[in-house]
Amino acid sequence: MSTGTRRGRYGTVAASLIAGAAAWEAAGHVVSGAFWAPLSATVETFIETARSGFLVRQILSSFQLYLTGLALAILAGAPFGLVLARVRWLRVALENYIMMLYATPMVALIPFILSIMGFGFAPKALVVFLFAVFPVLYNTVEGARSIRPELVEIAYSFRTSEWRLWCDVLIPYTLPFTMTGIRQAIARGLVGMVAAEIFLSPSGLGQMIMMGSQNFDTPGLLAAILIIVLLGVALMDFGRFLENRFAAWRGYNP
Amino acid sequence: MHTMSRGQARIVMSGAGKRFGTLEVFRDISLEVGEREVLAVIGPSGCGKTTLLRCLDGLIPLDEGEIAVEGERVEGPRQGVAVVFQHFGLFPWKTVFDNVAYGLKLAGASRAEIQEQIPEFIRLVGLAGFEHYYPYQISGGMQQRCGLARALAVKPRVLLMDEPFGAVDAQTREILQFEMLRIWEMRPTTMVFVTHAIDEAVLMGDRVLVLKGRPSSVHEIVEVDMPRPRDRGTLLQPRFAELREHVWGTLMADARRAERELAR
Numbered sequence: 001m002s003t004g005t006r007r008g009r010y011g012t013v014a015a016s017l018i019a020g021a022a023a024w025e026a027a028g029h030v031v032s033g034a035f036w037a038p039l040s041a042t043v044e045t046f047i048e049t050a051r052s053g054f055l056v057r058q059i060l061s062s063f064q065l066y067l068t069g070l071a072l073a074i075l076a077g078a079p080f081g082l083v084l085a086r087v088r089w090l091r092v093a094l095e096n097y098i099m100m101l102y103a104t105p106m107v108a109l110i111p112f113i114l115s116i117m118g119f120g121f122a123p124k125a126l127v128v129f130l131f132a133v134f135p136v137l138y139n140t141v142e143g144a145r146s147i148r149p150e151l152v153e154i155a156y157s158f159r160t161s162e163w164r165l166w167c168d169v170l171i172p173y174t175l176p177f178t179m180t181g182i183r184q185a186i187a188r189g190l191v192g193m194v195a196a197e198i199f200l201s202p203s204g205l206g207q208m209i210m211m212g213s214q215n216f217d218t219p220g221l222l223a224a225i226l227i228i229v230l231l232g233v234a235l236m237d238f239g240r241f242l243e244n245r246f247a248a249w250r251g252y253n254p
Numbered sequence: 255m256h257t258m259s260r261g262q263a264r265i266v267m268s269g270a271g272k273r274f275g276t277l278e279v280f281r282d283i284s285l286e287v288g289e290r291e292v293l294a295v296i297g298p299s300g301c302g303k304t305t306l307l308r309c310l311d312g313l314i315p316l317d318e319g320e321i322a323v324e325g326e327r328v329e330g331p332r333q334g335v336a337v338v339f340q341h342f343g344l345f346p347w348k349t350v351f352d353n354v355a356y357g358l359k360l361a362g363a364s365r366a367e368i369q370e371q372i373p374e375f376i377r378l379v380g381l382a383g384f385e386h387y388y389p390y391q392i393s394g395g396m397q398q399r400c401g402l403a404r405a406l407a408v409k410p411r412v413l414l415m416d417e418p419f420g421a422v423d424a425q426t427r428e429i430l431q432f433e434m435l436r437i438w439e440m441r442p443t444t445m446v447f448v449t450h451a452i453d454e455a456v457l458m459g460d461r462v463l464v465l466k467g468r469p470s471s472v473h474e475i476v477e478v479d480m481p482r483p484r485d486r487g488t489l490l491q492p493r494f495a496e497l498r499e500h501v502w503g504t505l506m507a508d509a510r511r512a513e514r515e516l517a518r
Contacts, residue, residue: 154343157311158357158408159331168356172347249346249388 037219045219062204069128081140102134124196131192135184143177176247183239260288269319278469294459301470336410344389351385357408395426
């Protein structure tokens with residue numbers, strides 16, 4: 001079978017993508033324009049909105065929101081996770097709340113955020129933050145706790161200070177786990193971004209989806225979704241790249 | 255002759271005892287280890303050899319008695335005492351060079367001092383050319399060479415070895431034993447060498463401390479009156495076989511008795 005070879009694999013992928021595009025195009029011509037649009041019309045709308053500068057503005061607006069929420073999630077989640085892993089009573093006190101919040105679909109909290117914080121940029125960034133922070137926090141705590149006690153003992157044996165123990169041992173050991181959390185946060189943050197832009201004040205790509213839907217502009221709607229899909233794929237790849245970059249030494253088997 | 259060359263006592267254990275909760279691990283260990291002496295410690299698994307070593311390093315406190323190193327009571331890990339761990343304990347995210355430099359860096363050595371001193375220790379253990387490898391890229395034997403270099407790099411006056419060759423294959427183990435003897439001859443220090451291999455205990459030690467019982471205590475201290483430097487030839491001497499048999503007999507007396515009971 002040719003699928004075993006690299007060339008065969010690329011061939012299959014290309015064929016699959018072409019078949020998908022063809023099905024999209026065909027469905028657009030069969031199904032009513034209110035529900036679906038052909039790929040060609042979607043791409044046309046895409047190019048139009050891109051030319052007018054509207055698309056770029058919306059993407060930048062979304063990205064600003066996304067990156068703010070994600071950055072805050074990483075900056076808060078990773079250090080706090082390390083502290084929780086190291087300070088037992090704090091972890092015991094908080095771990096149930098963290099598990100509850102991690103398990104909660106964050107969309108459920110949006111009405112509260114809306115009624116408390118209103119419609120600005122801040123509540124939307126908070127939504128992205130809430131979507132993204134728990135994977136970072138959770139993976140960091142679990143990672144830092146999984147360190148072999150032997151490695152910590154060795155550090156003490158060489159007369160480490162608590163500060164050096166963090167720099168030399170705890171942080172480098174935990175980094176790959178945090179990266180796994182960040183990869184998940186990258187994906188969840190994107191969901192948070194779209195949710196915030198649809199359920200709070202409309203802006204960015206979420207607004208494009210809303211506008212397309214309300215105006216029965218199906219090509220516009222599909223164009224916005226297509227962009228989000230492409231962004232999602234690119235960001236996931238970037239996340240996996242980051243994760244691998246920081247986990248080179250995981251090939252080690254103690 | 256040989257006894258004289260041990261020099262002054264560098265480690266003094268007096269009535270040392272340790273328990274974990276209700277489990278008493280060892281009790282009443284009183285012993286001195288000289289400046290240039292290798293004390294091999296052997297005993298059945300679970301007898302507290304490693305626990306004793308951790309107490310010597312000050313990683314865990316004693317419950318009874320006292321251990322003094324260089325005349326000072328051990329209250330925590332001391333400067334001048336270094337450990338080689340059974341499972342190497344290398345930091346997997348550090349290269350060989352950075353692992354070897356770890357102790358020196360913690361001791362506050364400058365970058366220049368590290369660049370100047372570390373290569374010597376890497377050469378000493380035979381790891382030249384592997385400076386930039388990560389632990390997972392080298393064999394178990396090489397990882398332990400790295401662990402040994404890390405301990406030697408802080409120029410310890412007391413070297414604590416926790417079954418250092420217990421996790422490598424038999425051939426590598428033999429190679430490392432003779433390497434260790436060679437390195438010790440170059441820089442003789444006080445060494446406490448915990449092992450569960452009788453051959454290794456007799457080969458390495460000036461004396462062999464046999465721990466036995468529950469809780470364990472000093473069962474016997476066997477003088478290894480064989481000259482240094484020791485090498486492969488040492489293994490072939492009749493005296494080596496005698497001593498090994500003697501330690502074996504001491505260690506296995508209970509096991510043999512139990513076997514006989516079963517056979518009856």
